[in-house]
Amino acid sequence: MIKNLQELWQYRALLWNLTQRELKARYRGSALGFLWTFVNPLLLMAVYALVFGVIQKSNIPHYTYFVFVGLLPWIWFSTSVGTGASTISDRRDLLTKVRFPAQVLPATVVATNLINFLLSLPLMVALGAMVGIWPNVHTLAFPLVLFAQLVFTLAVTFIVSALNVRFRDLQHIVQNVLTLWFFVTPVLYIPNAVPEFARRLYLIVNPMAVIINSYQGIFYEQRWPHWRALALVTLGSLVLMAIAARVFEERREEFAELV
């Protein structure tokens, strides 16, 4: 893992430039340009406000804000894994022509979506302020949660992107798994809605549940995250990252031949 991340660090200039380019390219040529980074979540927010504020009223207070707090980090995770799956298999042009650490490619996807996530945070805070929830001292825990999610997202994206080079249908499977994963993660509902016996199990097998719940704790309920669960998830993510780096190293030799 150390070697893998070291190479990533060596090529940080490439990572940074590709990320920048990705961000710019996404909205290049469109009328609003970079503003889309803000317009997109804003429109999403409007849709949720309409559906859950007007059509189907939820009994969770400030429901739109609640959904938003969980949805933004989820989008970071699911978009990274979803588009990350084909990030290596799609770059035949690069892999067979130049030598560079392939992990830059999935890392670029994760970094791009991380920046989009961070850029949409002010909107979330503004929405919170509108319903009277201002960020307070609990926000201090935010970097820790962010770190846990970064490691977890990176690890999953690494594994999926590496395996997809050989197993091309993985990217389609991943899309469907992500849909299921979304609904077993408490984004649209509060964990209390889950039966007591399942709740524990679910927090153990679904690290995203713990992570999303921690965000909701910080920004919505205004409490500290469940430290033990968060620590466990962080540790688990680091272990997963080590495994991911290993899987990646083992497969790397075949990338240039198989893409």
Place this chain on the structure above:
Amino acid sequence: MSDAIVLRQVSKTFRKSTIKREYTTVKSEVVRWLRRQKRPEAPSSSIHALRDVSLAVPEGKTYGLVGRNGSGKSTLLKLVTGIYSPTSGTVEVHGRISALLELGAGFHPDFSGRENILVNGIILGMSRKEIRSRVEEIIEFSELGDFIDEPVRTYSSGMYARLAFAVATHVDPEILIIDEILSVGDEHFARKSAAKMEEFRRAGKTTLLVTHDLGTLQRRCDLAAWLDGGEIRASGDPVEVVNAYRTAVAEAEVAAVEQPAQAPRPRAAVQPRSGPPAEAGRRWGSFQSELGPVVLRGPSGPQHVFAPDDLFKLDVGFEHFDGPREAALELTLRTEGGTTVWVSTAELSPAEARGTVQLELPRLGLGDGNYLVDLMLTTDKGQILRDVQRGLHGFAVRAETQTGLIAPVHRWALVSPPGSPPPQGPDPAREPAEPEHPAVSVREGDRDPAL
């Protein structure tokens, strides 16, 4: 002097499924697991791109690779670059390497030339600082002018290649790996590229390059190797390697041309056919007479590959099955493309039943290319076609500097204008790339024109 690149008994095998692009899928793996099948890995399903290749590139030398398509040249470069890893054997590289296997790796069509310089440069191994300090130089070299701030997708292919080459050559590596990109752009740019390469060479950098341009190879390389079917057929002095390669290629071409002659020949006694066939047939006639054997000779015996200055002899045997008679042999020399070069007729008299007629050209005088010899044996003043052989015999002419149909006796000389002092060597401003080769070549004239 130490070696910059060392390959020791390197082999590289690809599984055929990789080549045919049959992807393994989760589904296929599950199905196989359910059927409890083993992974099909018969030795026949693999392709040996390289076998036991050993080669060393000394530091500061330019090393050229030649070979037909699919001979393993590109695989070798990718192994040296580290894109592939060898199936067996070792690859050692000493020094910072920069590989130009494809121009414009990572170019994004929607971004301007300037923006693409940055990412492409980083991919090629430059730091941001290095790129920033060289960006103006790169733009100037590319000669794109104002286009540099336009999106790359609006570029012509020539502009694209120029920009890419400009970035690639401004990376400052110790070892440069190049796959056939010297022939980029128009003549002016090609010369600039060549000059840049020469600059690399003078700076004492090691270069490993693949090219199909044998002239480039002979002029620019210190050492060369010829790859064939994944193995090294010859290596060492570029001139010798290129000659060995040329001879083999020409012989293979001639063999291909002569292939039809190996079909069973009709004998007069068996079944005489008459009249020209529907398609451009190989051989027809009444076969009351037969031509053969046909032997091409050079200065030192039978040969199929000639130089323009070579002595050329053609022996044609003939036999009339119906007794001695007067006949005529018409010879047509044409190019592979069908252009007639020369037609000549020999009267075979006095009447003989069999014999051999010989044509001799003291100097062949043809330019580089493949040629065919058509023969037609007629009797009764050309009324009866007895044996016509079209496209059955051929030979090749290999001339480095003389292309076109003919290679007349000629001499080049440098003539000073009256009154001016004799030239003090080549003008450095005009030909900075090749001081050792003046603009006017006198090499061909060195040969005895009387031959």
